[in-house]
Amino acid sequence: MASSRKVQIGPLAMGGDAPVSIQTMWDKPVDAVTPELVSTINNFAAKGCDIIRFALPNMKSVDALAPLLKQTEMPLVGDIHFDYKIALKAIEAGFQKIRINPGNIGESWKVEEVIAAASHHGTVIRIGANEGSLAGEGDWTPEARSRRLIEAAEQNLELFERKGFKDVVISLKSSDIEVTYLSNRDFRKRHDYPLHLGITEAGPLIPAIVKSTLGLGDLLKEGIGETIRISISDNPEYEILAARELLSNLGLRRGQIRIIGCPKCGRTSFDTHGFLESVKEELNTLPLDASVAVMGCSVNGPGEAKHADLGITGNGNQVLIFKRGDIIRREDICSAKKAFLEELEQLRQEFSS
Ligand code: SF4
Numbered sequence: 001m002a003s004s005r006k007v008q009i010g011p012l013a014m015g016g017d018a019p020v021s022i023q024t025m026w027d028k029p030v031d032a033v034t035p036e037l038v039s040t041i042n043n044f045a046a047k048g049c050d051i052i053r054f055a056l057p058n059m060k061s062v063d064a065l066a067p068l069l070k071q072t073e074m075p076l077v078g079d080i081h082f083d084y085k086i087a088l089k090a091i092e093a094g095f096q097k098i099r100i101n102p103g104n105i106g107e108s109w110k111v112e113e114v115i116a117a118a119s120h121h122g123t124v125i126r127i128g129a130n131e132g133s134l135a136g137e138g139d140w141t142p143e144a145r146s147r148r149l150i151e152a153a154e155q156n157l158e159l160f161e162r163k164g165f166k167d168v169v170i171s172l173k174s175s176d177i178e179v180t181y182l183s184n185r186d187f188r189k190r191h192d193y194p195l196h197l198g199i200t201e202a203g204p205l206i207p208a209i210v211k212s213t214l215g216l217g218d219l220l221k222e223g224i225g226e227t228i229r230i231s232i233s234d235n236p237e238y239e240i241l242a243a244r245e246l247l248s249n250l251g252l253r254r255g256q257i258r259i260i261g262c263p264k265c266g267r268t269s270f271d272t273h274g275f276l277e278s279v280k281e282e283l284n285t286l287p288l289d290a291s292v293a294v295m296g297c298s299v300n301g302p303g304e305a306k307h308a309d310l311g312i313t314g315n316g317n318q319v320l321i322f323k324r325g326d327i328i329r330r331e332d333i334c335s336a337k338k339a340f341l342e343e344l345e346q347l348r349q350e351f352s353s
Pocket of ligand 1: 266269
């Protein structure tokens, strides 16, 4: 597959030889930048989020969020509908990328003003088509729906191309996984703009992860998709962790811990669910290209734990801690967490030395 062009969103490159980036969207209105907001964004970054989008429904929301630009290195995307003046204000404020739907911005001179301001400030613009807002008639096969989606995106693109504006990211969104696959695959054959992949309205945690994995996995395997969002009707943190898991399993992302955990059964002598819950923050934020196994008993536990960089498994009323194949500690269940975290820290030091 032909490679995409590269665009620069603040410190983040998207497209070309840049790794596939992970994004999420803030899930509530923001009246002011608080220390909690900044620390949550930093935590999202530690979990793998590369870029975050905020809804900017009015002028006030731009003023409320602008101070965040100086308090985080993560590029911010302003999501704007209907009013081109909000887009102009967000660009002036320094948002590194905006997302607009040219169709609801109105007359083309308004879109042209946005393009001129974005050119001047080096702002990237995501434009795209969403199947939910298309008036579809007649043929409802995935192929026909995909063609309509591509046509809508190309109509939106037309003015940008006429103005010679190339700092564009495109999204073609559908809640159907086949339409998502076909439209993005065929669009890439025709254009080299970076593609933002996602299944729209994917639903709650489990359906969203299954649909997104099926819908995006094949595209990513074919080298299509420069940034992804796993839309989930839940905490944005899950979107980041799911995206990272998908990319990591496809070999497209490194630098985060891969977790092997047993589901537990009647043989368990160690509560792997509770243990994983108690150490998830450390496992999800340490930037280690390592595997960690958390297993329940001595039947399958030692085998899996041995193959991991760090493993822990129940063994009667004790746990065994493994490091790269060797048992390095035996602990009572009550000291398991402390011992495990000590070894995790040791591993971190080895990786960073
Ligand atoms: S490792 Fe042991 S406790 Fe966990 S699922 Fe396998 S047999 Fe059951």
